[in-house]
Amino acid sequence: MTDAAIAATRRKFADPDRTADGQRRARVALERLRTLWINTGTLCNIACRNCYIESSPTNDTLVYISRNEAAAYLDEIARDRWPVTEIGFTGGEPFMNPDIIGMLTDALDRGHSALVLTNAMQPMMRPGIRDALLALRKAHGGRLCLRVSLDHYTEAFHDEERGPGSFVKTVEGIDWLAAHGFSIALAGRTCWGEDERAARAGYAALIASRSWPVTADDAASLVLFPEMDVQEDVPEITDECWDILKRSPSEMMCASSRMIVKRRGDRNPMVLPCTLLTDTPVFGMGTTLAEAAMAHSAMFDHGAIKLCHPHCARFCALGGGACSAPNRK
Known part of the structure; x- marks a missing residue:
């Protein structure tokens, strides 16, 4: 992006209103x-090109959140009867957080569904983690x-995207999950100029060859995320855009989810829109x-999110992205 384009983008998103x-x-x-998302921390075993x-x-800009800190939000959900059905765990790599199994246990024991976004590599494949996951699968x-x-x-x-050798290790992790009867979904990207139909066909062939319990033409089973090119200039979203895009504000993930993070140096975790x-x-x-x-x-109107960030347009309103799978129960 040129200096002029960068300046134009800054002007676009300068005023929250x-x-x-x-x-x-x-x-x-x-x-x-x-869905309540819990960011387990930004530490990850790999560094992706476009994370x-x-x-x-x-x-470690976002530090490991603890089991007790996560449980406080589960307590609030129960006490105030928030209609949360799903607790999502993301990172970083969630299986690097030493409290991840405890947090999963708490969420599942309270009757929620739990969704973990993982690269299925070495952190997940440690013997102790695998044994704990098998116990959770058996119970829930x-x-x-x-x-x-x-x-x-x-x-x-x-x-x-993820570095040499990562594909083989990730496939090994998926093979293990499939062999032991876990509920699995996949997340891909659309950054290679390939249309969605061709991408899903390619995934379908791989899935069939390895007998994974994933349905390639189901958007909840195979999620394809739009590319997040921060150098790309994006338009701002106005009230009139919903009709133009033929979309509803209720389709945005901030209409149904919130994210918990703990920033390095903060005493307490913080709630974010997404x-x-x-x-x-x-x-x-x-x-x-x-x-x-x-x-x-400046950014919120009594809990409503003002779409005052390029990601709001790039990923959600225009890209159709959502971290929670649609219609997941």
């Missing part, structure tokens, strides 16, 4: 809190789902779900 041409910025209200939040073996069955990041169905493109705004402090909504529901500041 109005777009650069003076139109009212779109807002998304929380309609029903269905959405720059996770790596050295990035399909309410525990592991969604594995397999960026492409070919080794070359996957390794281009999984993509972890590095923008002004999007902090408070330390509890109750505070977040009433958040009112």
Whole structure:
């Protein structure tokens, strides 16, 4: 992106209430809190080329959240009767957090579904983690789902994103999950100029060859994320855009989910609108779900999110991305 384009993008998203041409910025209200995401920390065993939040073996901008801290939000859900059905765990790599099994146990024991976003590599494949996962699967069955990041169905493109040898290790992890009866989903990317139909056909061939319990033409079973090119100039989203895009604000993931993170140096975890705004402090909504529901500041209108970040347009409104699978129960 040229310096002029960067300057134009900054002008576009400078005013939380109005777009650069003076139109009212779109807002998304929380309609029903269905998924609560817990970011287990930004540390990861690998450093992907285009990681959405720059996770790596050295990035601890978001520190490990503890089992007790996560449990406090489960307590709040139960006490205040939030209609949460799913607890999602993302990172970084969730299986690097020493409390991940405890957090999964707590979520599942309380009757929630649990969704873990993982690369299915060495952290998940440690013997102690595998034994614990087998126990959770035995106790809770399909309410525990592991969604594995397999960026492409070919080794070359996957390794281009995640590093040499990562495809083989990830496939090994998926093979193990499939062999032991886990509920599995896959997450790919659409950054190689391939249309969705061709991509799903490619995944379908790989899935069939390895007998994985994944349905390639089901958007909940194989999620294909739009590419997040931060160098790309994107339009702002106004109230009029919903009709133009033939989409509803209720389809945005911030209409049904919130994210819990703990930033390095903070005493308490923080509630954010979604999984993509972890590095923008002004999007902090408070330390509890109750505070977040009433958040009112430059970025929020009594809990409604003003779409004042390029990711809001790039990933969600225009890209159709959502970290929770559609219609997941």
